[in-house]
Amino acid sequence: MQTQQSTPAPSLREKIATALEDQRVLGYVLMTPALLLILIFIAYPFVLGVWMSLTDKIVGTPGVFIGLGNYDKLFASDIFLTAAWNTVFFTTVATVFKAVLGMWLAVLLNRKFRFANITRATVLLPFIVPTVLSTLAWLWMFDATFSVFNWTLRWLWQVDISVFGLVLKENWGFFRGPLWLGDPGMAMTSVILVNVWRGLPFFAISFLAALQTIPPDLYDAADIDGATGWKKFWHVTLPLIKPVAIVVIVFSIVVTFADFQLVYILTRGGPNNETHLLATLAYQLGMGSGNIGQGAAVALFMLPLLAVVIVFQLWYLRREGVR
Amino acid sequence: MAQILLKNLRKSYDETEAVRGIDLNIEHNEFVVLVGPSGCGKTTTLRMIAGLEEITGGEIFIGDRLINDVPPKDRDIAMVFQNYALYPHMTVEQNMSFGLRLRKVANAEIARRVNHAADILSIGELLARRPKQLSGGQRQRVAMGRAIVRNPEAFLFDEPLSNLDAKLRVQMRTEIKKIHRRVQTTVVYVTHDQVEAMTLADRIVVMNNGIIEQVGSPQEMYEAPQTRFVAGFIGSPAMNFIPCRIVQSGSGLAVRLSEDISLNLPDEQANRYRAYLDKDMVFGIRPEHMTEQRQHTNEQQLDFGCVVEVLEPMGIDTMVFVEINGVDVTARAAPRSVSNLGEEMMFTIDMNNMHLIDPKTDRVV
Amino acid sequence: MNAMVGETYFRRLLVFYIPLFLFVFVMLFPFFWMLITSLKTDAELYNPRLSPFIVREPTLEHWENLFGTTLFVEWAINTLWVAIASTAVSLFAGVLAGYAMSRLVFRGSTMFGIMIFITYLVPPTLLFIPLTGVVTWMGLQDTTLSLIFTYPTFLVPFCTWLLMGYFQTIPKELEECARIDGATRLQAMLKIVIPLAIPGILSAGIFAFTLSWNEFLYALVFIHSPETKTIPVGVTSELIKGDVFFWGSLMAGALLGSVPVAIVYSFFVEHYVSGMTGAVKG
Numbered sequence: 001m002q003t004q005q006s007t008p009a010p011s012l013r014e015k016i017a018t019a020l021e022d023q024r025v026l027g028y029v030l031m032t033p034a035l036l037l038i039l040i041f042i043a044y045p046f047v048l049g050v051w052m053s054l055t056d057k058i059v060g061t062p063g064v065f066i067g068l069g070n071y072d073k074l075f076a077s078d079i080f081l082t083a084a085w086n087t088v089f090f091t092t093v094a095t096v097f098k099a100v101l102g103m104w105l106a107v108l109l110n111r112k113f114r115f116a117n118i119t120r121a122t123v124l125l126p127f128i129v130p131t132v133l134s135t136l137a138w139l140w141m142f143d144a145t146f147s148v149f150n151w152t153l154r155w156l157w158q159v160d161i162s163v164f165g166l167v168l169k170e171n172w173g174f175f176r177g178p179l180w181l182g183d184p185g186m187a188m189t190s191v192i193l194v195n196v197w198r199g200l201p202f203f204a205i206s207f208l209a210a211l212q213t214i215p216p217d218l219y220d221a222a223d224i225d226g227a228t229g230w231k232k233f234w235h236v237t238l239p240l241i242k243p244v245a246i247v248v249i250v251f252s253i254v255v256t257f258a259d260f261q262l263v264y265i266l267t268r269g270g271p272n273n274e275t276h277l278l279a280t281l282a283y284q285l286g287m288g289s290g291n292i293g294q295g296a297a298v299a300l301f302m303l304p305l306l307a308v309v310i311v312f313q314l315w316y317l318r319r320e321g322v323r
Numbered sequence: 324m325a326q327i328l329l330k331n332l333r334k335s336y337d338e339t340e341a342v343r344g345i346d347l348n349i350e351h352n353e354f355v356v357l358v359g360p361s362g363c364g365k366t367t368t369l370r371m372i373a374g375l376e377e378i379t380g381g382e383i384f385i386g387d388r389l390i391n392d393v394p395p396k397d398r399d400i401a402m403v404f405q406n407y408a409l410y411p412h413m414t415v416e417q418n419m420s421f422g423l424r425l426r427k428v429a430n431a432e433i434a435r436r437v438n439h440a441a442d443i444l445s446i447g448e449l450l451a452r453r454p455k456q457l458s459g460g461q462r463q464r465v466a467m468g469r470a471i472v473r474n475p476e477a478f479l480f481d482e483p484l485s486n487l488d489a490k491l492r493v494q495m496r497t498e499i500k501k502i503h504r505r506v507q508t509t510v511v512y513v514t515h516d517q518v519e520a521m522t523l524a525d526r527i528v529v530m531n532n533g534i535i536e537q538v539g540s541p542q543e544m545y546e547a548p549q550t551r552f553v554a555g556f557i558g559s560p561a562m563n564f565i566p567c568r569i570v571q572s573g574s575g576l577a578v579r580l581s582e583d584i585s586l587n588l589p590d591e592q593a594n595r596y597r598a599y600l601d602k603d604m605v606f607g608i609r610p611e612h613m614t615e616q617r618q619h620t621n622e623q624q625l626d627f628g629c630v631v632e633v634l635e636p637m638g639i640d641t642m643v644f645v646e647i648n649g650v651d652v653t654a655r656a657a658p659r660s661v662s663n664l665g666e667e668m669m670f671t672i673d674m675n676n677m678h679l680i681d682p683k684t685d686r687v688v
Numbered sequence: 689m690n691a692m693v694g695e696t697y698f699r700r701l702l703v704f705y706i707p708l709f710l711f712v713f714v715m716l717f718p719f720f721w722m723l724i725t726s727l728k729t730d731a732e733l734y735n736p737r738l739s740p741f742i743v744r745e746p747t748l749e750h751w752e753n754l755f756g757t758t759l760f761v762e763w764a765i766n767t768l769w770v771a772i773a774s775t776a777v778s779l780f781a782g783v784l785a786g787y788a789m790s791r792l793v794f795r796g797s798t799m800f801g802i803m804i805f806i807t808y809l810v811p812p813t814l815l816f817i818p819l820t821g822v823v824t825w826m827g828l829q830d831t832t833l834s835l836i837f838t839y840p841t842f843l844v845p846f847c848t849w850l851l852m853g854y855f856q857t858i859p860k861e862l863e864e865c866a867r868i869d870g871a872t873r874l875q876a877m878l879k880i881v882i883p884l885a886i887p888g889i890l891s892a893g894i895f896a897f898t899l900s901w902n903e904f905l906y907a908l909v910f911i912h913s914p915e916t917k918t919i920p921v922g923v924t925s926e927l928i929k930g931d932v933f934f935w936g937s938l939m940a941g942a943l944l945g946s947v948p949v950a951i952v953y954s955f956f957v958e959h960y961v962s963g964m965t966g967a968v969k970g
Contacts, residue, residue, distance in 0.1 A: 027794030258811030
């Protein structure tokens with residue numbers, strides 16, 4: 001780019017042009033924008049975050065170094081321990097469901113049927129629209145009084161099967177249905193449900209892409225060998241998409257582990273701080289109560305697990321020789 | 324058009340040395356073919372001449388200019404790649420004129436040169452097409468056209484025919500030769516196919532393990548290989564190598580191939596090989612110099628019998644595979660003279676075309 | 689798997705059509721619900737005895753409210769501006785870095801690769817508290833610029849990673865040939881490699897656009913003034929007053945906020961999907 005601008009001193013321009021022919025120089029020049037962004041907005045905040053977590057900084061004060069004081073406090077706090085446990089539980093359960101259901105959906109979508117393309121495109125919708133906005137719809141569907149699920153359950157409860165006209169019984173309202181977000185266990189289930197709803201298409205479409213790279217003659221060969229549907233899936237499909245599956249799962253674990261939006265919209269950590277994840281707790285402490293030091297400490301707690309995942313991933317990629 | 328001079332050229336990657344000191348003088352307008360097995364360093368050498376690989380040691384001159392640190396764009400060379408490397412997003416015309424447009428050549432001149440090159444290659448009607456719409460042979464022509472329009476000091480070819488099917492390859496080979504006659508220029512051509520090397524080259528450079536084994540005209544390479552590698556590499560089917568011993572036979576010498584087969588050496592060879600008396604050597608003979616027994620060649624007792632193991636009729640000749648001293652040996656015989664499988668057949672060897680190789684140095688003595 | 693030979697219609701219904709229909713139904717139901725809700729009168733919405741599946745008196749009052757009394761249009765403009773600008777910044781940095789790492793040999797390129805990969809996996813939630821400090825320190829708090837600069841933190845690694853993979857699929861010889869033809873390294877990159885990488889760049893761009901359109905946490909934390917907010921933050925903060933949820937308008941806003949990404953997506957499904965799968969395969 002520099003070579004095309006007219007610089008007053010042609011010798012300088014030539015010098016730059018010559019320097020850029022050296023791939024070492026050009027390499028660093030091209031890396032500069034990305035590196036600057038990463039240094040200023042990731043590396044520096046990371047260091048700052050570690051520092052903050054070691055201070056008692058609250059909003060508007062400089063904060064004093066207190067060593068591991070924040071971490072001590074956190075380990076003594078039930079809310080924090082619950083949030084840490086919730087995060088692991090939430091991530092594990094949601095990922096398992098997403099992987100299994102996503103695989104099922106991918107296998108379905110991989111068959112030939114009319115409107116296959118539009119169906120594939122449609123099921124991806126939950127993944128592409130803004131999460132908070134779709135989660136708002138779920139919040140409404142989970143509403144304590146006006147939940148559509150509960151209305152449906154009540155309706156099923158009330159239907160008088162003897163009359164085909166779907167008449168409501170007199171004791172309408174007797175069955176209330178679950179409090180989707182009111183009870184801690186139920187609230188966590190609901191949050192997981194929404195996460196699965198949102199993340200499943202990503203799994204399905206990634207798996208589908210992998211399935212489509214499997215040469216059909218492998219199935220033909222399996223047919224000739226007498227393998228049935230399940231056996232083909234188990235012995236042909238699964239081993240072949242394993243590399244993609246592992247990467248997708250690892251990627252999803254990272255995203256799910258750091259999830260913030262679902263809990264923020266659906267429960268705000270409630271009832272009774274029982275459904276906090278590390279991210280929402282960090283937000284509540286750091287932004288809500290202005291206790292920046294503690295908030296930063298909670299957020300940093302995501303690091304150990306992320307590190308494990310990243311190291312595993314790097315190891316795996318290297319072993320597979322992807323890079 | 325200029326000469327290219329390589330002085331002690333070296334290239335190493337981390338631990339491995341790909342090119343280990345090459346000296347070569349390529350004359351003005353000469354067609355030089357670098358040939359050798361894969362990994363012998365021929366492509367690396369070519370890429371160093373092109374400026375695509377950095378030079379670890381040594382010097383390269385094009386004309387009188389030392390070009391070690393000159394970027395490829397300023398070396399004034401053109402290169403034809405194995406996969407043609409046509410720019411998929413440009414038409415044939417744009418592909419051919421890309422280099423000229425970068426050099427800000429006037430439009431009229433560009434058009435003139437492109438049309439001239441298109442004429443030479445008879446690809447005039449393809450100018451508006453994109454590479455995807457071309458056949459393999461057409462792509463090959465366009466790649467050459469792109470080189471021709473530049474009118475460079477030298478053409479570099481990197482295995483340009485290896486992606487073509489066998490028939491087209493032969494056709495394009497002839498084509499390249501014709502074009503070289505029309506567009507007089509220095510050519511460095513890399514291939515692993517010795518037939519290509521033989522047919523195209525003014526001079527062949529056989530490379531192996533990062534060094535030059537031998538340089539010479541195709542005929543020299545065939546008649547007087549200097550190393551066992553060259554002897555085995557040039558010529559098809561390949562030369563036979565049979566372990567042997569030089570023994571005394573009357574006043575002269577003989578080559579003993581096995582218990583039963585001893586071949587008397589003509590006087591000229593006997594004098595040359597006297598130093599190797601009673602030593603274990605390797606006897607090299609091309610299949611075409613080991614034929615069915617012919618009446619007039621019996622004087623020096625060069626006939627012997629072997630059991631026929633495999634036959635490969637080629638039409639004009641038949642390849643006969645026999646075993647001598649534990650080695651598979653190929654002979655080339657007239658189809659009518661060939662015995663049946665499993666039966667003995669008499670052969671004769673033209674000792675004037677034999678080669679004797681010292682197994683310790685692998686050099687032809 | 690193709691339609692299997694000898695599969696009965698009944699079996700196909702049971703193992704294929706019914707499950708597939710259920711999946712599609714569940715995936716789409718919330719969007720249907722947004723639409724239904726946004727068209728009902730409040731009286732209808734808040735009557736638990738009425739069937740919620742039927743709209744008795746369709747009304748546009750919630751939509752009017754969304755456009756009349758909230759700053760939805762401003763939010764939409766902000767969101768669009770932030771998404772386009774941060775995508776542009778990220779593509780610029782990502783194309784250059786991706787090119788350098790897939791094509792050039794220089795000391796530290798492997799280390800940069802690992803660094804980019806690690807940042808690719810660092811979630812925004814890990815850094816938002818100190819980032820707030822950085823944004824304030826740069827005087828960017830409560831401006832869309834704060835988002836345009838911070839969104840690339842998760843977009844650049846993604847774009848770089850994806851484009852690295854894409855550049856590697858473009859034969860090296862094309863570039864080498866261009867350089868022999870007389871191009872500088874930069875010209876070879878600009879005239880040969882980048883034009884050929886446009887499908888990959890488009891995929892990265894589409895994906896980056898939807899990611900920044902959907903981002904929530906940074907926008908929630910850095911932006912306070914209602915007129916500077918993006919759609920996700922605006923809808924959730926301005927249409928929920930304490931315990932009062934304006935469900936009709938909320939659902940209208942949620943639907944409308946989802947439409948642009950859905951449209952972009954529908955035009956570029958193939959690119960989006962290849963971006964998405966490329967993002968994980970690298």
